[in-house]
Amino acid sequence: MTAGIRHDEMRKRNRALVIAAVRRAGQPSRTEIARQTGLSHSTISAIASDLIEEGIMREVGQGEAAPARRGRPQVALGLDPEAASVACLHLSFNSLSAVLVDYRGRVIDSRLHRLETLRLSREALLAAAVSAVREISAGRGNFLRIAVAVQGITDAAGSRMLWSPITPHSDLDFGGALEAAFGVPVTVQNDCNMIAAALRWRNPRRYRDNFVAILLSHGIGMGLMLNGKLFTGTRSSAGEFGHMIHRPEGALCRCGKRGCIEAYAGNYAIWRRARGRSAMEEPVADVEPGEMEALAAMARQEEGPARQAFREAAEAIGYGIGSLFALIDPAPVAIVGQGTAAFDILEPEIRAALARTAGGQHADAISFETWPDEEPFIQHGCAMTALSGLDWEVFGPGMGGRSAENGRIVA
Amino acid sequence: MTAGIRHDEMRKRNRALVIAAVRRAGQPSRTEIARQTGLSHSTISAIASDLIEEGIMREVGQGEAAPARRGRPQVALGLDPEAASVACLHLSFNSLSAVLVDYRGRVIDSRLHRLETLRLSREALLAAAVSAVREISAGRGNFLRIAVAVQGITDAAGSRMLWSPITPHSDLDFGGALEAAFGVPVTVQNDCNMIAAALRWRNPRRYRDNFVAILLSHGIGMGLMLNGKLFTGTRSSAGEFGHMIHRPEGALCRCGKRGCIEAYAGNYAIWRRARGRSAMEEPVADVEPGEMEALAAMARQEEGPARQAFREAAEAIGYGIGSLFALIDPAPVAIVGQGTAAFDILEPEIRAALARTAGGQHADAISFETWPDEEPFIQHGCAMTALSGLDWEVFGPGMGGRSAENGRIVA
């Protein structure tokens, strides 16, 4: 049985709503916020004055380009950048990036660490994460939350990395380690989910309640937005599009199973096929982007194993999207990652395969949007997720009322 | 931007919550309701007295088995069965069932109509639905809502049947036709979603926020509960598990595409394979249950085409569940329908295939529950969905406040 709605919860939600509206709009007036949220002017006025008094928000002059209209000019509101900050980590193959973001969502500082993830011990990986956060946050006062994006499967609670291709170790408790070290809440999420979060943030018109973000890279990942919320499974992050079965008993996948989509469409799979290796050959750990470019060039030029490799990759993706649509039917598809560099070769075949599925009935009505670089999306999504969490948990309760002590800012 | 939460909405939700709690519990006391909903005793008392005054609820004596404890005895509350009623239709191959249900959720009357769905014109199908409702509701006062379950794809708005295997016509506006005829809200939904709704209602401990209900019958259907809500896609009901691709370019499916799971696991597919027909042969419209029983018996007895047919069916289902779990990872699986009669043959093969997928990592931890007859589930799910809709839309607003006129019962 769902729990009843209580009175204080209402304020909490509306406060978070106002904060989110301000972060999204940048420097909106109170009137603007009222229109965005559907709340009355009086309510906005009340909440805004609370937030200002608490030091979360402030008035920031006359707004960007005051259009010199008649009437009392709007006064622009902005989040106080120093109200808090959050640290974002992104762990992927041989790389760990750290970013510190202020309360408005602007990057304060960022660092990129190279490390040999495959060789590092379990403890060394956890330690690397801790020290990356320590370094980026050093001497910078109160950061109140950490968000970690990892290439791999996380648990549904958002605290552990259950499995990842970048390390032989499994079940790494990044959440626990970071929380112990810094005493702030930590979330650990799949990197593709962060891409989806970023898409929604950047273009809510197109990417709103239901859509998929597919990452084409060494492996194949997916972030799924359903009913306006990032989908995660019961036990794990799920969304393992790359490990849906394309051909039963088919090519060997990095995950150890056979016939996964990734075993045809991941960079390693394309490389393996184009180089004439056996589909049962153990996948290589990494393929240089330059190498993939070369294969794509070859495929563009003439019929041959390279072209065939891309064709089979596209077929796997197309059928996969078809199956996905049969199940889920989310309208727009965003495709991100290094693999999009060859999207000109892939797209016709993807569409052809899709058209052969029940899920792809209106294959030509489906539009793909592509971006080659996933990094900015992951970082952005991570930051926004962390800040939204802050809005709700820390700044939601406010200072009045019984839950005051939660909301106190240590500054 | 999400809309802000308003004040009247809070009451509306809590009212609906109380009504739902009463319908679920049967005859709870106010104290019981308070515990279930998490609301305070005072709130429950206030809401209950409103509901009683409005004639939606009533006190019904001392509860079922008053345990004769010390203290003031509880007074049991029950929904007034005559507060409203809803009509439920279920349209499937050659059959149309109609049920009238009272506000408590008890069946008042039910009828079963035989009709040749494949031959009926579009207008005749719509007319059949209208007259079935007219007949069952005749002289029975105010029924306030109609819920239709159909075997086939519906639109996301829940008003039209976009496609169905039971008729050559597409895009049938049952919602419009029934609404025009009776002037009450109508919802049209996929029958498998209704199965899922019923499972949640009957056993919320097991079937709560995330699970799948799979229907094995002439075709293969699925109902998906995600985050405690029935999943429907953006444009259609989605959930077409049977039309995920099992083998690209594989067997011919009823939907016209090739290689769908259904083209291996539907009754027609098993029959086709067992009888040694080509996998490209046009599917038959129906297979008698007796015939399927005979094939199952044959398969149990000896190696041969029948056993092979069931083996291939199980493989398709197993790989399909594997792909589904890779994406969605919902823990419990319920399997319903005539196809479960052969589940003893299917299960080992399903598990074996599932174990060969990444999604089925913990294949042996996954438990299946089966029921041969889907009808009661569909009916029950339909009724509960309709009643919940009523609770919210009609009885939610109450009589006080600005939205009073919506809530008036015509009785």
Add this chain to the structure above:
DNA sequence: CCCATTTTTTCGAGCCTCGAAAAAATAAAT
């Protein structure tokens, strides 16, 4: 017949949102 116990109602306090009206702040008109 009184006490212990449990359920239900009542009552006042404290929030919250809202609409209307007032106040504030400016551009345009005179």
Add this chain to the structure above:
DNA sequence: ATTTATTTTTTCGAGGCTCGAAAAAATGGG
């Protein structure tokens, strides 16, 4: 320079809602 029109923001009172505490109700046990 002053007035008027216009737009934004604040103020204020009304009306709701939930909650906790206390009171009232209803019964079994001693």
